[in-house]
Amino acid sequence: MPLLDVAKGLACALIVGHHLARYGPLPASASALAPSVFEWLADNGRLAVQVFLVIAGFLAAGSLAPDGVLRIDRPLLRVFQRYGRLVMPYLAALSVSVLAAALVRPWLADEAVPAAPGLAQLVAHGLLLQDLLGYEALSAGVWYVAIDFQLFVLALAAIGLSELLQRRWALHLERxxxxxxxxxxxxAIASLAVFNRNAALDDTALYFFGAYGLGMLAFWIGRATRRSTWRFAVALLVMVGAAALALDWRSRIATALVTALLLAAAQRHGSLVLGAWRPLLRLGRISYSLFLIHFPVLLLVSAAVAHLAPVGPWTALLGLITVFGLSIAAAALLYRWVESQPVTWPRLLALFAALLACGAVTWA
Structure with a gap:
């Protein structure tokens, strides 16, 4: 589905831009050249995360239950596969981030540089429990990986519960x-109306399931065979989103709603399979790796620029452009060497051991 790759590529570029406008010493100087652009990226670039959440839900519905019926026989194996698919490149990128932070710490006195991690902190990150256990993040955006995994498990549990109820009540397949x-x-309604309005829950899938659930519903709506059913479902989705926004306006929910409606319409009209500009397609395919690896690149370039040259506006802007270019190159390597590889226990354990080893280097 090329359109999804394009959406992921553009959304990831915005998220990277958001981080480049917020972290390290470079944006403070470079923002003088285009203050409104940097301010918008710093304040609103994070909204692109909602695009990822909706697309993740859309793909989860297509993978787990494309017709509304659970299509997998071994749910625990599927959970492991999802964990491995998320964690393999994540562990590799975290290892790079830990080493990069250790290298720049003597040169870069900035709050964006994570402190040297402890063993428990490293293990918590590897198990995607760092936010729930209250540990400082070792890289920007790692919270999303943990939330994505929680959302997948929650979606699988909801669809699995429907299967159990169907057997208990002996329902017809269509019902x-x-x-x-x-x-x-x-x-999704509970998340939009209650959980997403409680900031204390933003470390849990309940807070984000509104956007994820909209993506799942968009997939099923797009597969409706009757035009009347499709129109009714779209109207229902609009009403749910509008009611949530009327209850409490949140730009992130508005972004998720628009994304879900566009996906439902694109799937209905077959636009998801249309071709697109090849560089954008490639960017979309490596978007997850780019999301994971750009922060250590930012740390290294920021330290080099701050140490080797006076940080003026143009120097800082050139440094940020360099960060973006090097991040894409690093993401292509991470995708090729790690993300695109099959998930196996030996690979997972080796990457987990590599993260612990990188942490041990910083303790020496």
Whole structure:
């Protein structure tokens, strides 16, 4: 689905831009050249995360239950596969981030540089529990990886519950499909109306399931065979989103709603398979690796620029452009060597050991 690759590529570029406008000493100087652009990126670039959440939900629905019925026989194996797919490049990027932070710490006195990690902190990151356990993040955006995994497990649990209820109540297959959709819809409404309005829950999937659930619903809506059913479902999705925004306006939810509606329409009209500009397609395919690896690149370039040259506006801007270019190159390598490789226990354990070893280097 090339359109999804394009959306992921553009959204990832915005997220990287958001981090480049916020972290390290370079944006403070470079922002003098285009203050409104840097201010917008710093304040609103994070909204692109909602695009990733909606697309993740869209793909999860297509993978787990494209027709509203659970399509996997071994749910625990699927959970492991999802964990491995997320964590393999994540562990590799974290290892680079830990080493980069150790290298720049003597040169770069900036709050963006993480402190030397402890063993428990490293293990918590490897298990995607760092936010729930209250540890400082070792890299920018690592919270998303933990949330993505939680959301996948929650979606799988909701669809699995519909299967159990279907067997208990001996429902007809067509009704069981609607049951799964109804459970996801109710969970999304609960998230939009209650959980997403409680900042204390932003370390949990409940806070973000509104956007993720909109993506799942968009997938099922796009597959509706009857035009009347499609129109009714779209109207229902609009009403749910509008009610959530009327209750409490949140730009992140508005972004998620628009993204979900566009995906439903694109799938309905077959636009997801249309071709696109090849560089954008490539950027979309490596977007997850880019999301993971750009922060250590930012630390290294920021330290080099700050140490080797006076940090003026043009020097800082050139440094940020260099960060973006090197991040894409590093992401291409991370994608080729790690993300695109099959998930296996030996690879996972080796990458986990590499993270611990990199942490041990910083203790010496």
């Amino acid at each position: 069981s499909r609607w049951l799964a959709v109804a459970l996801v819809l109710m969970l």
